[in-house]
Structure formats: C-alpha cells, structure tokens
Amino acid sequence: MTACHVRRLTRPTSLRGSNGVAFGPDGRLYVAQFLAGEIGAVDLATGDVEVVVPVGGPVQAPDDLAFGSDGSMYVTDLVPGRVWRRRPDGTFTLVTDQVRLPNGIACVGDRLFVNEMIPDGRLLELGNGEPKVLAGGLAMGNAMQLGPDGALYYPHMLTGEVFRIPPDGGTPELVATDVHQPVAVRFDLGGVLQVLSRGVAGIVTRIDLFGSGDRTLVTSGLSGLDNAAFDTENRMFVSSYAGGGITELHPDGRTREIAPRGFAGPYGVTVDLGGTVHVADHYRIAEPRDDVTTTELLPFAHGIAADGDLLHLTSQYGQVRTYDRTTRSVRTRANGLAEPAGIAVHADGALVVAEAGAGRVLTIDFEDTVGVLADGFGRPVDVAVDGDGRWYVSDEERGAVYRLDGETAVVLADDLGAPQGIAVVGGCLYVAETAAGLVVAVDLVTGEARQAADLPASPGRPGEQPALHAHGLPGVPRPFTGLATAPGDSLYAAAGGTVVHLTPAEQP
Template sequence: MAIKGKVIGAVAAVVFVLGHGISAQAEGYKVETLVPGSDFHGVHGLGIGPDGALFAGSVVGQSLYRVDRGSGDVSVEIDAPTGMADDIAFADDGTMAWTGFLTGEVFARAPGGEVVRLAEGLPGINSLDFRADGRLYATQVFLGDALYEIDRAGEAAPRKIIEGMGGLNGFEFGPDDKLYGPLWFKGQVVRVDVDSGEIEVLAEGFKVPAAVNLDSQGNIWVVDTARGELVRLDPQGGDRTVVAQLSTSLDNLAIDGEDRVFVSNMADNGVQEIDPATGDARQIVKGRLAMPGGLAMVGDTLHVADLFAYRSVDTATGEITDRARMHADHIEYPISARANDRHVILSSWFTGTVQVIDAQSGESVRMLHGFAAPYDAVEQDDGTLLVLELATGQLTRVSGPEGETRAPVVQGLVLPVGMVADGEGGVYVTEAGTGAVSRVDLESGEKTVIAEGLAGPEGIEMGGDGWLIVAEVGKRQVIAIEPSSGATEVLAGDLPLGLPAAAGTPPPGSPTGIAVGQDGAIYVASDLDNAILKLTPQ
C-alpha cells in the first residue's frame, strides 16, 4: 500500500550545487497519498461461480479476482500473469475458463485442479462461454474478429467458425443453444447459430453494446458502454427498456441464479449490483482512478492519463473531475500526459496516437494517428509536436495541420519513455533500456548523456530550481539529477512502483508519471496501487 506520512531522510543535509550557482539543502520528502488506490487495474470480465461467488478479471492487472458481494472485499483468485482475464465463464461441472486478451491465450481450471492452457496464438481473445453440452466457444475482438470453438482438452487447435462479424463481444448461450451477443462495431444485438453460422439481428440502434446476458425468464440484458445504459430486451417482441442509467465505460455483466444483475465499469475500477425491478444500483467496489500513468500540471490542477479515462485532480483537495471516458468521449486509451499553458497532450502507445486537448475546455484540438508506440509528446510554442516513439527508438518532430510532416530529430534511443523540454532548445529524455537520462539538442540532434546506470528511469519533469525529477522505477524511488554535473540524489524511496508489463507488450506497460507543482511538491503515479502520491519537501 502507499506510504503515508513517512519522512524519507536519505538526503537530509545534503548540499546541492545548483546549475545557476546557488546552493540549497534537500531535507527529505514527506510521502503522502493524494488520491487513494484501488483493488483492480481496470476491471472487465465478470462471472458467477456455481456457489454464487462473483469473479472479476483485469487485463492490465493480469489477475482474476474473487469479489465479496456483501462487503466489497477483493482477493486474488488467479495471480499474474496467468490470471489476465477479459472474460470469465463457468461450465456446469464448475470448470472456470477465462481469456488472456493481450497474450492470446485461453485458460481453464477444474474444481480442485490446476490451471491448464487450452489455446494460444489468438491475440484479442475476448469473450467466451460454455454450451449446455460443455463445449467452449470464444471470440476475438479489437485485435481480430472471429468466433472459435476451443478444445477443452487443450490438444486440438481452435476451430474457426465465423469471422468478420463486427466485434462479437461479451456473449452467452441461451436455453435454445444459440449464442446471444453484441456486435460492438455495428450497434446490434444478435443471435448466432454456432452450428450453421447463421447470424440473426435481434435489435439495433445501440451506440456501443458491450455485453449481453439472459436471465431465468429469457429476458435479454444489454450494457451500452457509450451511453452507460443497462437495457432489457423482450425476447419475443424486441421491446427495449432502459432499466438503469449508469456511468459510461461499462464493460461486462453477469446475472446470478436469482436474476440479480452485476456490471463492471473499467473507468471506475468498479462493480455494481443492479436491482432488475427498480434499476437501483448498489456499488460493491469502486476505485478513484483506473490505471494512472502520465501526469501533467496546469496551474494547481493535475491532469492524469488514466488509461480508461482522462481526469484532472485538484491538488489542494484531491477532488477528481472526469474530463473524458473511454468509449463515450473522444479519447483513445490515454497512457502518457504532458502539458503547457494552453494544451494537455495525451499519448497512447497502445493505439499509436497523440492527442492535443484544450486544457481549459477539455475539447479535443486534434488527434494524430500512426505513431510507433508513442510514450510521450511535447508541444512547442509554434504548435510543432515532439513525439517519443518507443518502437523505433526515435524522437520525431511533427508539424502540419494534420501532423502530416514527420522527421526524426534523433534515432537509436533504447526504450525511451519520458521527455521534458528544457526551454533552451533541447529536451531531456529517459531511456529505460539503457538506464540513462540524456539531453537532445533539437537543432543538431546531438545526444548528451547526463546520467547513467539508473534502473528503469521513466517519468521526468523539471523542478523549479532546474534540477530534473525522475522516477527510477527499477529501484522504486524518485531521484533528482543536476543537469550540468549529473549529480544524483534520492528524494524518496520504497514507493509502490513497478507493475510488470503484460507479456507481448512493451515495458513499461504503464509509465510512471511525474509532475511538479508550483510549490515544489512532486506528484507520482503509483501503478501498483492505482494511486497518486504527493512528495512534499521538508
């Protein structure tokens, strides 16, 4: 858990020689929690076990959890990395199966048995369910678009049944042995005969239907993630009723033996129980943040790239404001953040996008695609963007109304993660792959190493005294670096940093963001706790 109220005195009475020739003393930093953490790292699939227990899955957290429906207590059922679960299903014999979305694997565990891998090589494997006869089916969505039968023995290769359906997401088999599910990209709810491959449209006009389940009366329940609606469909006439208006960014749902409805919300890191008769919602568990990564300061407001949302935090009170949420607003999985007086720049290595947002209104100014795993971006005074691309090891200068002109400033960077402008024609860059912090001259492209031998440097920001503040994640600490001499000192250690990246994703999966307030306070994103820490100089 986050360290609270602990004074780190590692640098007490250490004299710093500042770049402008003035001496100062670092007297340690008090580490507090500005925004408390939560149990999940984004919550997705839900499943009801044979004993009525509620299970939830997290992709980024790579874990499958058991959730106490009464108390909201959460415990890990299947640990990382095997527990990555985008969806969860139970067979009549109690066997639990789940999908590893990023790794492309399907796993199962019989009651009292060991975890068995049933399939692999299926990137984007998403939803799954058992038929009445015990056969298992699963779909690829986002990183593919197909329906498969999965061999429960794990011996035969998955059998492809249909492809190009339009994103068959959270589905369930009905009592008629047909598959009921949503087509994410078509706004439809469909019934699929998995034997013939016939697809029948039951309802359409949804904005983004994410999951479909059936209750004991045959009613069809749908969650629309873009509208935040829980909808009941009449199986006969197709009449629809919005039973509950919830927050957007819904992901999945499950219905227990008493027809109680449970929904997950990825942006809220939460699970709710919905009364199907009244639509009343009871929050079982909820987080303040989803998966905080990049941080950026504008005045006294902290802007947070929160993976499933873009949020701001009042640093005086810790109050959080939702500025945009995934699948409802115009953002694409924001992972990194940088800001100037006018704009907040969000980057996402997952979608290859860089987005410029008006810092005051929250309106999107422009969204640029086609980058190679962008991990950070800086906007210059003339609107030119500097984009740090991890996949190519390149710092790219981007100009033009649509970002159509792109040219390398420097190449050969090894896992570049964070970047900050120095205001003097250069940028400082962290390279997690080499453990170095370097200055890059934007005119010549010359790179000068100022500190090396670090363990996984990620987030970087400029302190008010000209020192660089860096998250050295490999040692779970925040350090200060004097740019002209390379002198390095620890400001705070033993921090909850360093969530392992999922297999097949670039390290770090979620970069540790750093921001510095006008009063000298340092803000750090804790990926382990889903929290934001505040480091106050003493």
C-alpha cells in the first residue's frame, strides 16, 4: 500500500476541550479552552464558534472566565499562574501573577475572586494591591459562584465537598458532602445548587438548599463535565474538558448538542486484535465510533499500544502505565521519564518507548526495569517493528527515520518534515510527516519516500498542522500525530482533530 484512500471516522470539533463558560454582554456563551490556548464565543442558535482570543496572545492556558459589570472579561491563565482582564475594546491588562494554578473565578459587582486548583489552595479577592486571602486549605478548588444568600460557593475536588464563605471573609461553612467528583458549582435561576461531576457518567448533583433540602442526581452521559452556565430562560449549557463542545442539559438528563464534541487531540492510536480502534486523547481513552466514545477517563494519555486486554500508555509528563480493560486497573510501569511519546510491544512482551525529551529509545520489562535500547537521537517520537523484528524510530528534530541494527541507528530516510507517528505495512514504513501534512511511504529496502495520503488539517484552520498550540508550555502536551496498523493492510491516523482510516487505493 502506497497510495491510499482516506476516510474520516469522526467529525472535528471547533472546541477541542471546553472548560470555563460564561455568558457575555452580547448574549453569546464564551468558552475557555485550556488545551487549545484560546477562547471562543458560541452562538447558541446556530452553534457557530468565533475565536475571540486566539493562540499567540498574552493568555496561554485559559481555564475559567467571568464577566464584570463593565463588560470586561476576566480570565484565569492556569499554568503561568496569571489572571487577565480583557476590556470590551479587546485590550488586555494583567491583574496578577501571584496565584498558583488559578482556576475558579467569579465577579461580584466590581469585585473579583479566584481560587487555586492545588492541595491546600487559597480563595482570594483580587484588587489593586496584594491579593486578599479569604480562605486557605482548599482541597483543589475550581469553578465557583455567588449564591442567592450572598455567599461564595466552591467545590473541594479532592474531598467531594462544597463550601461557602461570605465575600468579606470569615470561616468557610461546609454545605454538602459525598458529592460525586465535584468540579464546578452553579445555581440555576430558581436558586437550586448544581454540582457538576468530572467523572465518566456526567453526573450533576442538584441540591435545593433554600427550599426542600432535597438532593437528586441527574446522569447525563457527558463524560468529563467541567463547567456550566444558565441563560435567561434557565436553560443549562455545559462544557467538557474531555470531549469539548457545548451541550444543553435538561433537568431530566436529556441532552441537545449545540457545538459538537470531539477529540481534544487526538494523540496516539492503536488497534487491538478484535479490530477495535483505541485513541489516547490526553484526558481519556476513546473510540472513534458514533463520533467519539469515551471508554475511560485516564489523564494523561498520549502514546498508546494494544496488547490483548491491555492498553499500554505514555504520558508526556513522564509516566508509562498499563491499563487492564478487564479489571479497569492501572499499573505504573515507569516514572520520571523525559517526555515519553510513542510506545510499542516487543515480541517478548517488553515495552519499547520513544523518550523524546532525552533522545533515547527505552525498554521496560515485566519487572518494570527500564533499559536503553538506543540513544543519541535528537527528538525520537515514535517506534515501530517490522515482521522480522527490526525496530524503527522517527526523529522529529532531525527529520529522519532510523532502523535499529542492534544498538546502531541507521538512517532509512531523511529530509522529512517533523516525522512523528510511524507504522510498518508490508514492505513500507509509513510516516506522519507533520510539517507537510502528509503520510509518506518509505520503502524498507531502498529508503525511497513517496506520498501516500494527506493528513487532515485542524478544524477551521486550513493548513494548520498539528492541531494544538502547545510547544513547551508546562502542563500542556506537545501535539503528536499517531499511526497504527490495522487488518487488511490498512492504517489509522490520529490528526487534525479526528481519526482517519487509510486503505490501499485499489480497495473501495
């Protein structure tokens, strides 16, 4: 297979992960996108999304937002630890850079409050001087809101609790316990507290604090809920850090899609022996069927390789883990690596990992002993093996693909544009040449490279490769275009916000 037919399995989303949401003065729903590094405005009537704060400006990792009384938008810039004000004319000023992982944010008249998403975090009021500490000891705070009683309500993500505190300070009061994985608190127009869960089932806990005291659960099926906003008709619109998009959630659990959900990346892709496609999508493992189906929320998933009932995963933050699909258990295989990316399984069951940040290819055996298979690379991104047991490595930095002869790396092809994912089919090594937006086929004998297919571009941004903005920003992964072999001498590629199936040109 050299020339390929390309078939998209999923539609891309214009909101690649959606976090904080708030209605702006113009009636549109504004959405912070941490992974994409931008803020969009959604027209709820059409679902159209306009990018109002693009990548490349002062805000790097927007996670939550709120609007002040003058129409200014305040944004928590999570990873750099900053809070910004965007005036109605579009200009930015820095409110503070003295907050650790600021996340939840709320405006009360002309007053501004934020909390920190860390253990032993703080809830702060920001003004012209030093931040005023209202409360400490937050067990990872997140999205908060002023309640009908004039108090600020906020979740403790680590302990499953909700607290409130007067805006002028005082002793925090516990108002709810045993709340399912709380990530955000919101009040509807009737004053009923809604606590969103970040779990797989998409649970919302409704607590009538100021009426009957009843507590009910709504299960939406929207994995990875992040935030919510109510319009003037008391309709609830929710975001998802895992699946993106914007969805209307009815009180009985019914949903209506406004802006479509989809992949946040995607990153690595693999195919198991039964032909099921599994995708590593940063916060989750997902399958590209019926759009995108979350099979497990598992931060942070980037490289992936199937091995029977096991899925082996890398995190660019330094981990290699094995997820057992039968028991839903996770075993850590290695920690503290330098940006591990592509992963594959050796014939003897050991794992082979491209350690991009250290220029090495590693092995991890059954006892979780880490060894070096080869080193001296620039930035190795992926690994693959052919039918004779020979290993291949893509080097994004040097624009080359190598064959490993023992511990010696021999150039198979060079002058490639940022090669990332690789896979062997027949007598060819297929390479995702991301700088050119192509999949190329490299003859394993001659090293000759020929174009096999175009990679999909990022949604709404023709020609942009890869999809996400992050290059070196702490806490945000670098893009990674994965390739995987499949039955029938075909391939799957994860790129451009979607997964595509590449089949030989002679096949339908």
